[in-house]
Amino acid sequence: MKRRTLGDFLPIIALAATLVLSACGGGGMSMMQAPFITVQPASITVPVGQTGTFTVLATGPAPLSFQWSENGMPIDGATSSSFTTPTVVPGDNSSKFNVKISNSVSSVASQSATLNVGPRSPMAGDLRFQQVDAPSTADGFVPAKLTDVGVLDTLTFSNAIGTPIFMGPTDCVQGTPNDCAWLLNVLQLPMNVSGLSMIYSSDELSGFSADLTSLNSHTVVTSLDVESVDGAFAVSEIQSVPSGGFSPTTQTVSPANFQAAATQEGAQARVITAVSFSAGQITFISYGWTNDPSTVYETQTAIATYDQVGATAMNLANQGFIITAFGSGESSSDGFVFVGTRVKGDTLPRPLLAAPGQQQNPQLNDGFAIVGGYFQGTNTGNVVNLIGEK
DSSP, rough: OOOHHHHHHHHHOOOOOOOHHHHHHHHHHHHHHSOOOEOOOOOOOEEETSSEEEOOOOSSSSSSSEEETTTTETTTTTTTTTOOOSSOOOOGEEEEEEEOOOOESSSOOOOOOEEEEEEOOOOOOOGGGGTTTTTTHHOOEEEEEEEETTTTTTTEEEEEEEHHHHOOSSBBBTTTOOOOOEEEEEEEOTTTTOOOOOEEEEEEGGGGGHHHHHHOTTEEEEEEEHHHHHHEEEEEEEEEOOOOOOOEEEEEEOOOHHHHHHHHHHHHEEEEEEEOOOOOOOOOOOEEEEESSSOOEEEEEEOGGGGGHHHHHHHHHHHTTTEEEEEEBBBGGGEEEEEEEEEEEOOOOEEEEEEEEEOOGGGGGTTTTEEEESSSOOOOSOOEEEEEEE
């Protein structure tokens, strides 16, 4: 047998070295050095008129470069780990966004995330929209207590958010002066929210104009009930320390002229926040705001019987209206009055929940603002139904 020398093993050694180098510097090295996505972009829901942000997290040898795309088309200038959209419009709904991440070795594409466009939120600090989508209700709230306000009475709740007064045809014993009571529910503000107060008051009808004139520009009336037979009225008011510049106007019109009057208010950037049906006439309070002098609002009114209230509220929400005012008449035949307000052209449906029960319905705690409460019969003997919107 021939004795092998070192030279006989050199080809084998060389082949092994080649395999090792290939493993370290070839395909295996490329996989190790390619970018790796640790957190994929998530789908988001953004209200009309606001912006949304998509974010990706990735690892890999620097430098990493990013290129975001919308519906498969690269977005100019979108070259960081996060991308903030322009102000969204309804046509942006269901758009798909993803990002390509690259370095000197390779690149990887993220999963697609969807932009869902939701209905417009009122401007921050706007007290005219029953706190729909406001910090006081957007993250839920904690029930505090159910109580009532009587004639010639005033209740003030600091650092709280309350419902409008609950509406029904028998808040007063007709023909018995000063025998009225209006139910309400006062709620605690969420954590880290402050600066809001609720006031509930009632007075003789002769003092209505003077009482309204006395309100400061930080206050908006959120509900109104006029009881002409008993010569009394009640209101709920919301006050905000940082906000201001609200100016009220009161009108009394016939039911036949109500829609036309409401349409004119919206065209003048005014929002109806309280309404009542009394003595065959409709009285409403509307507000302008110095921070919103030019928005054109579309306003829709409706009158519904007790059995139609839920369906009427849902119909308004499905058309994109926020229920900004809800009132009732002095008798069951008068029914309940609605005012819905939306920015002109905003027709995206809004979530609405009609929940029976005097105790706070748990579902209403899921970001719904209580925009109305109503009952049939006596105000203490029947279930209060709540209308929530967000």
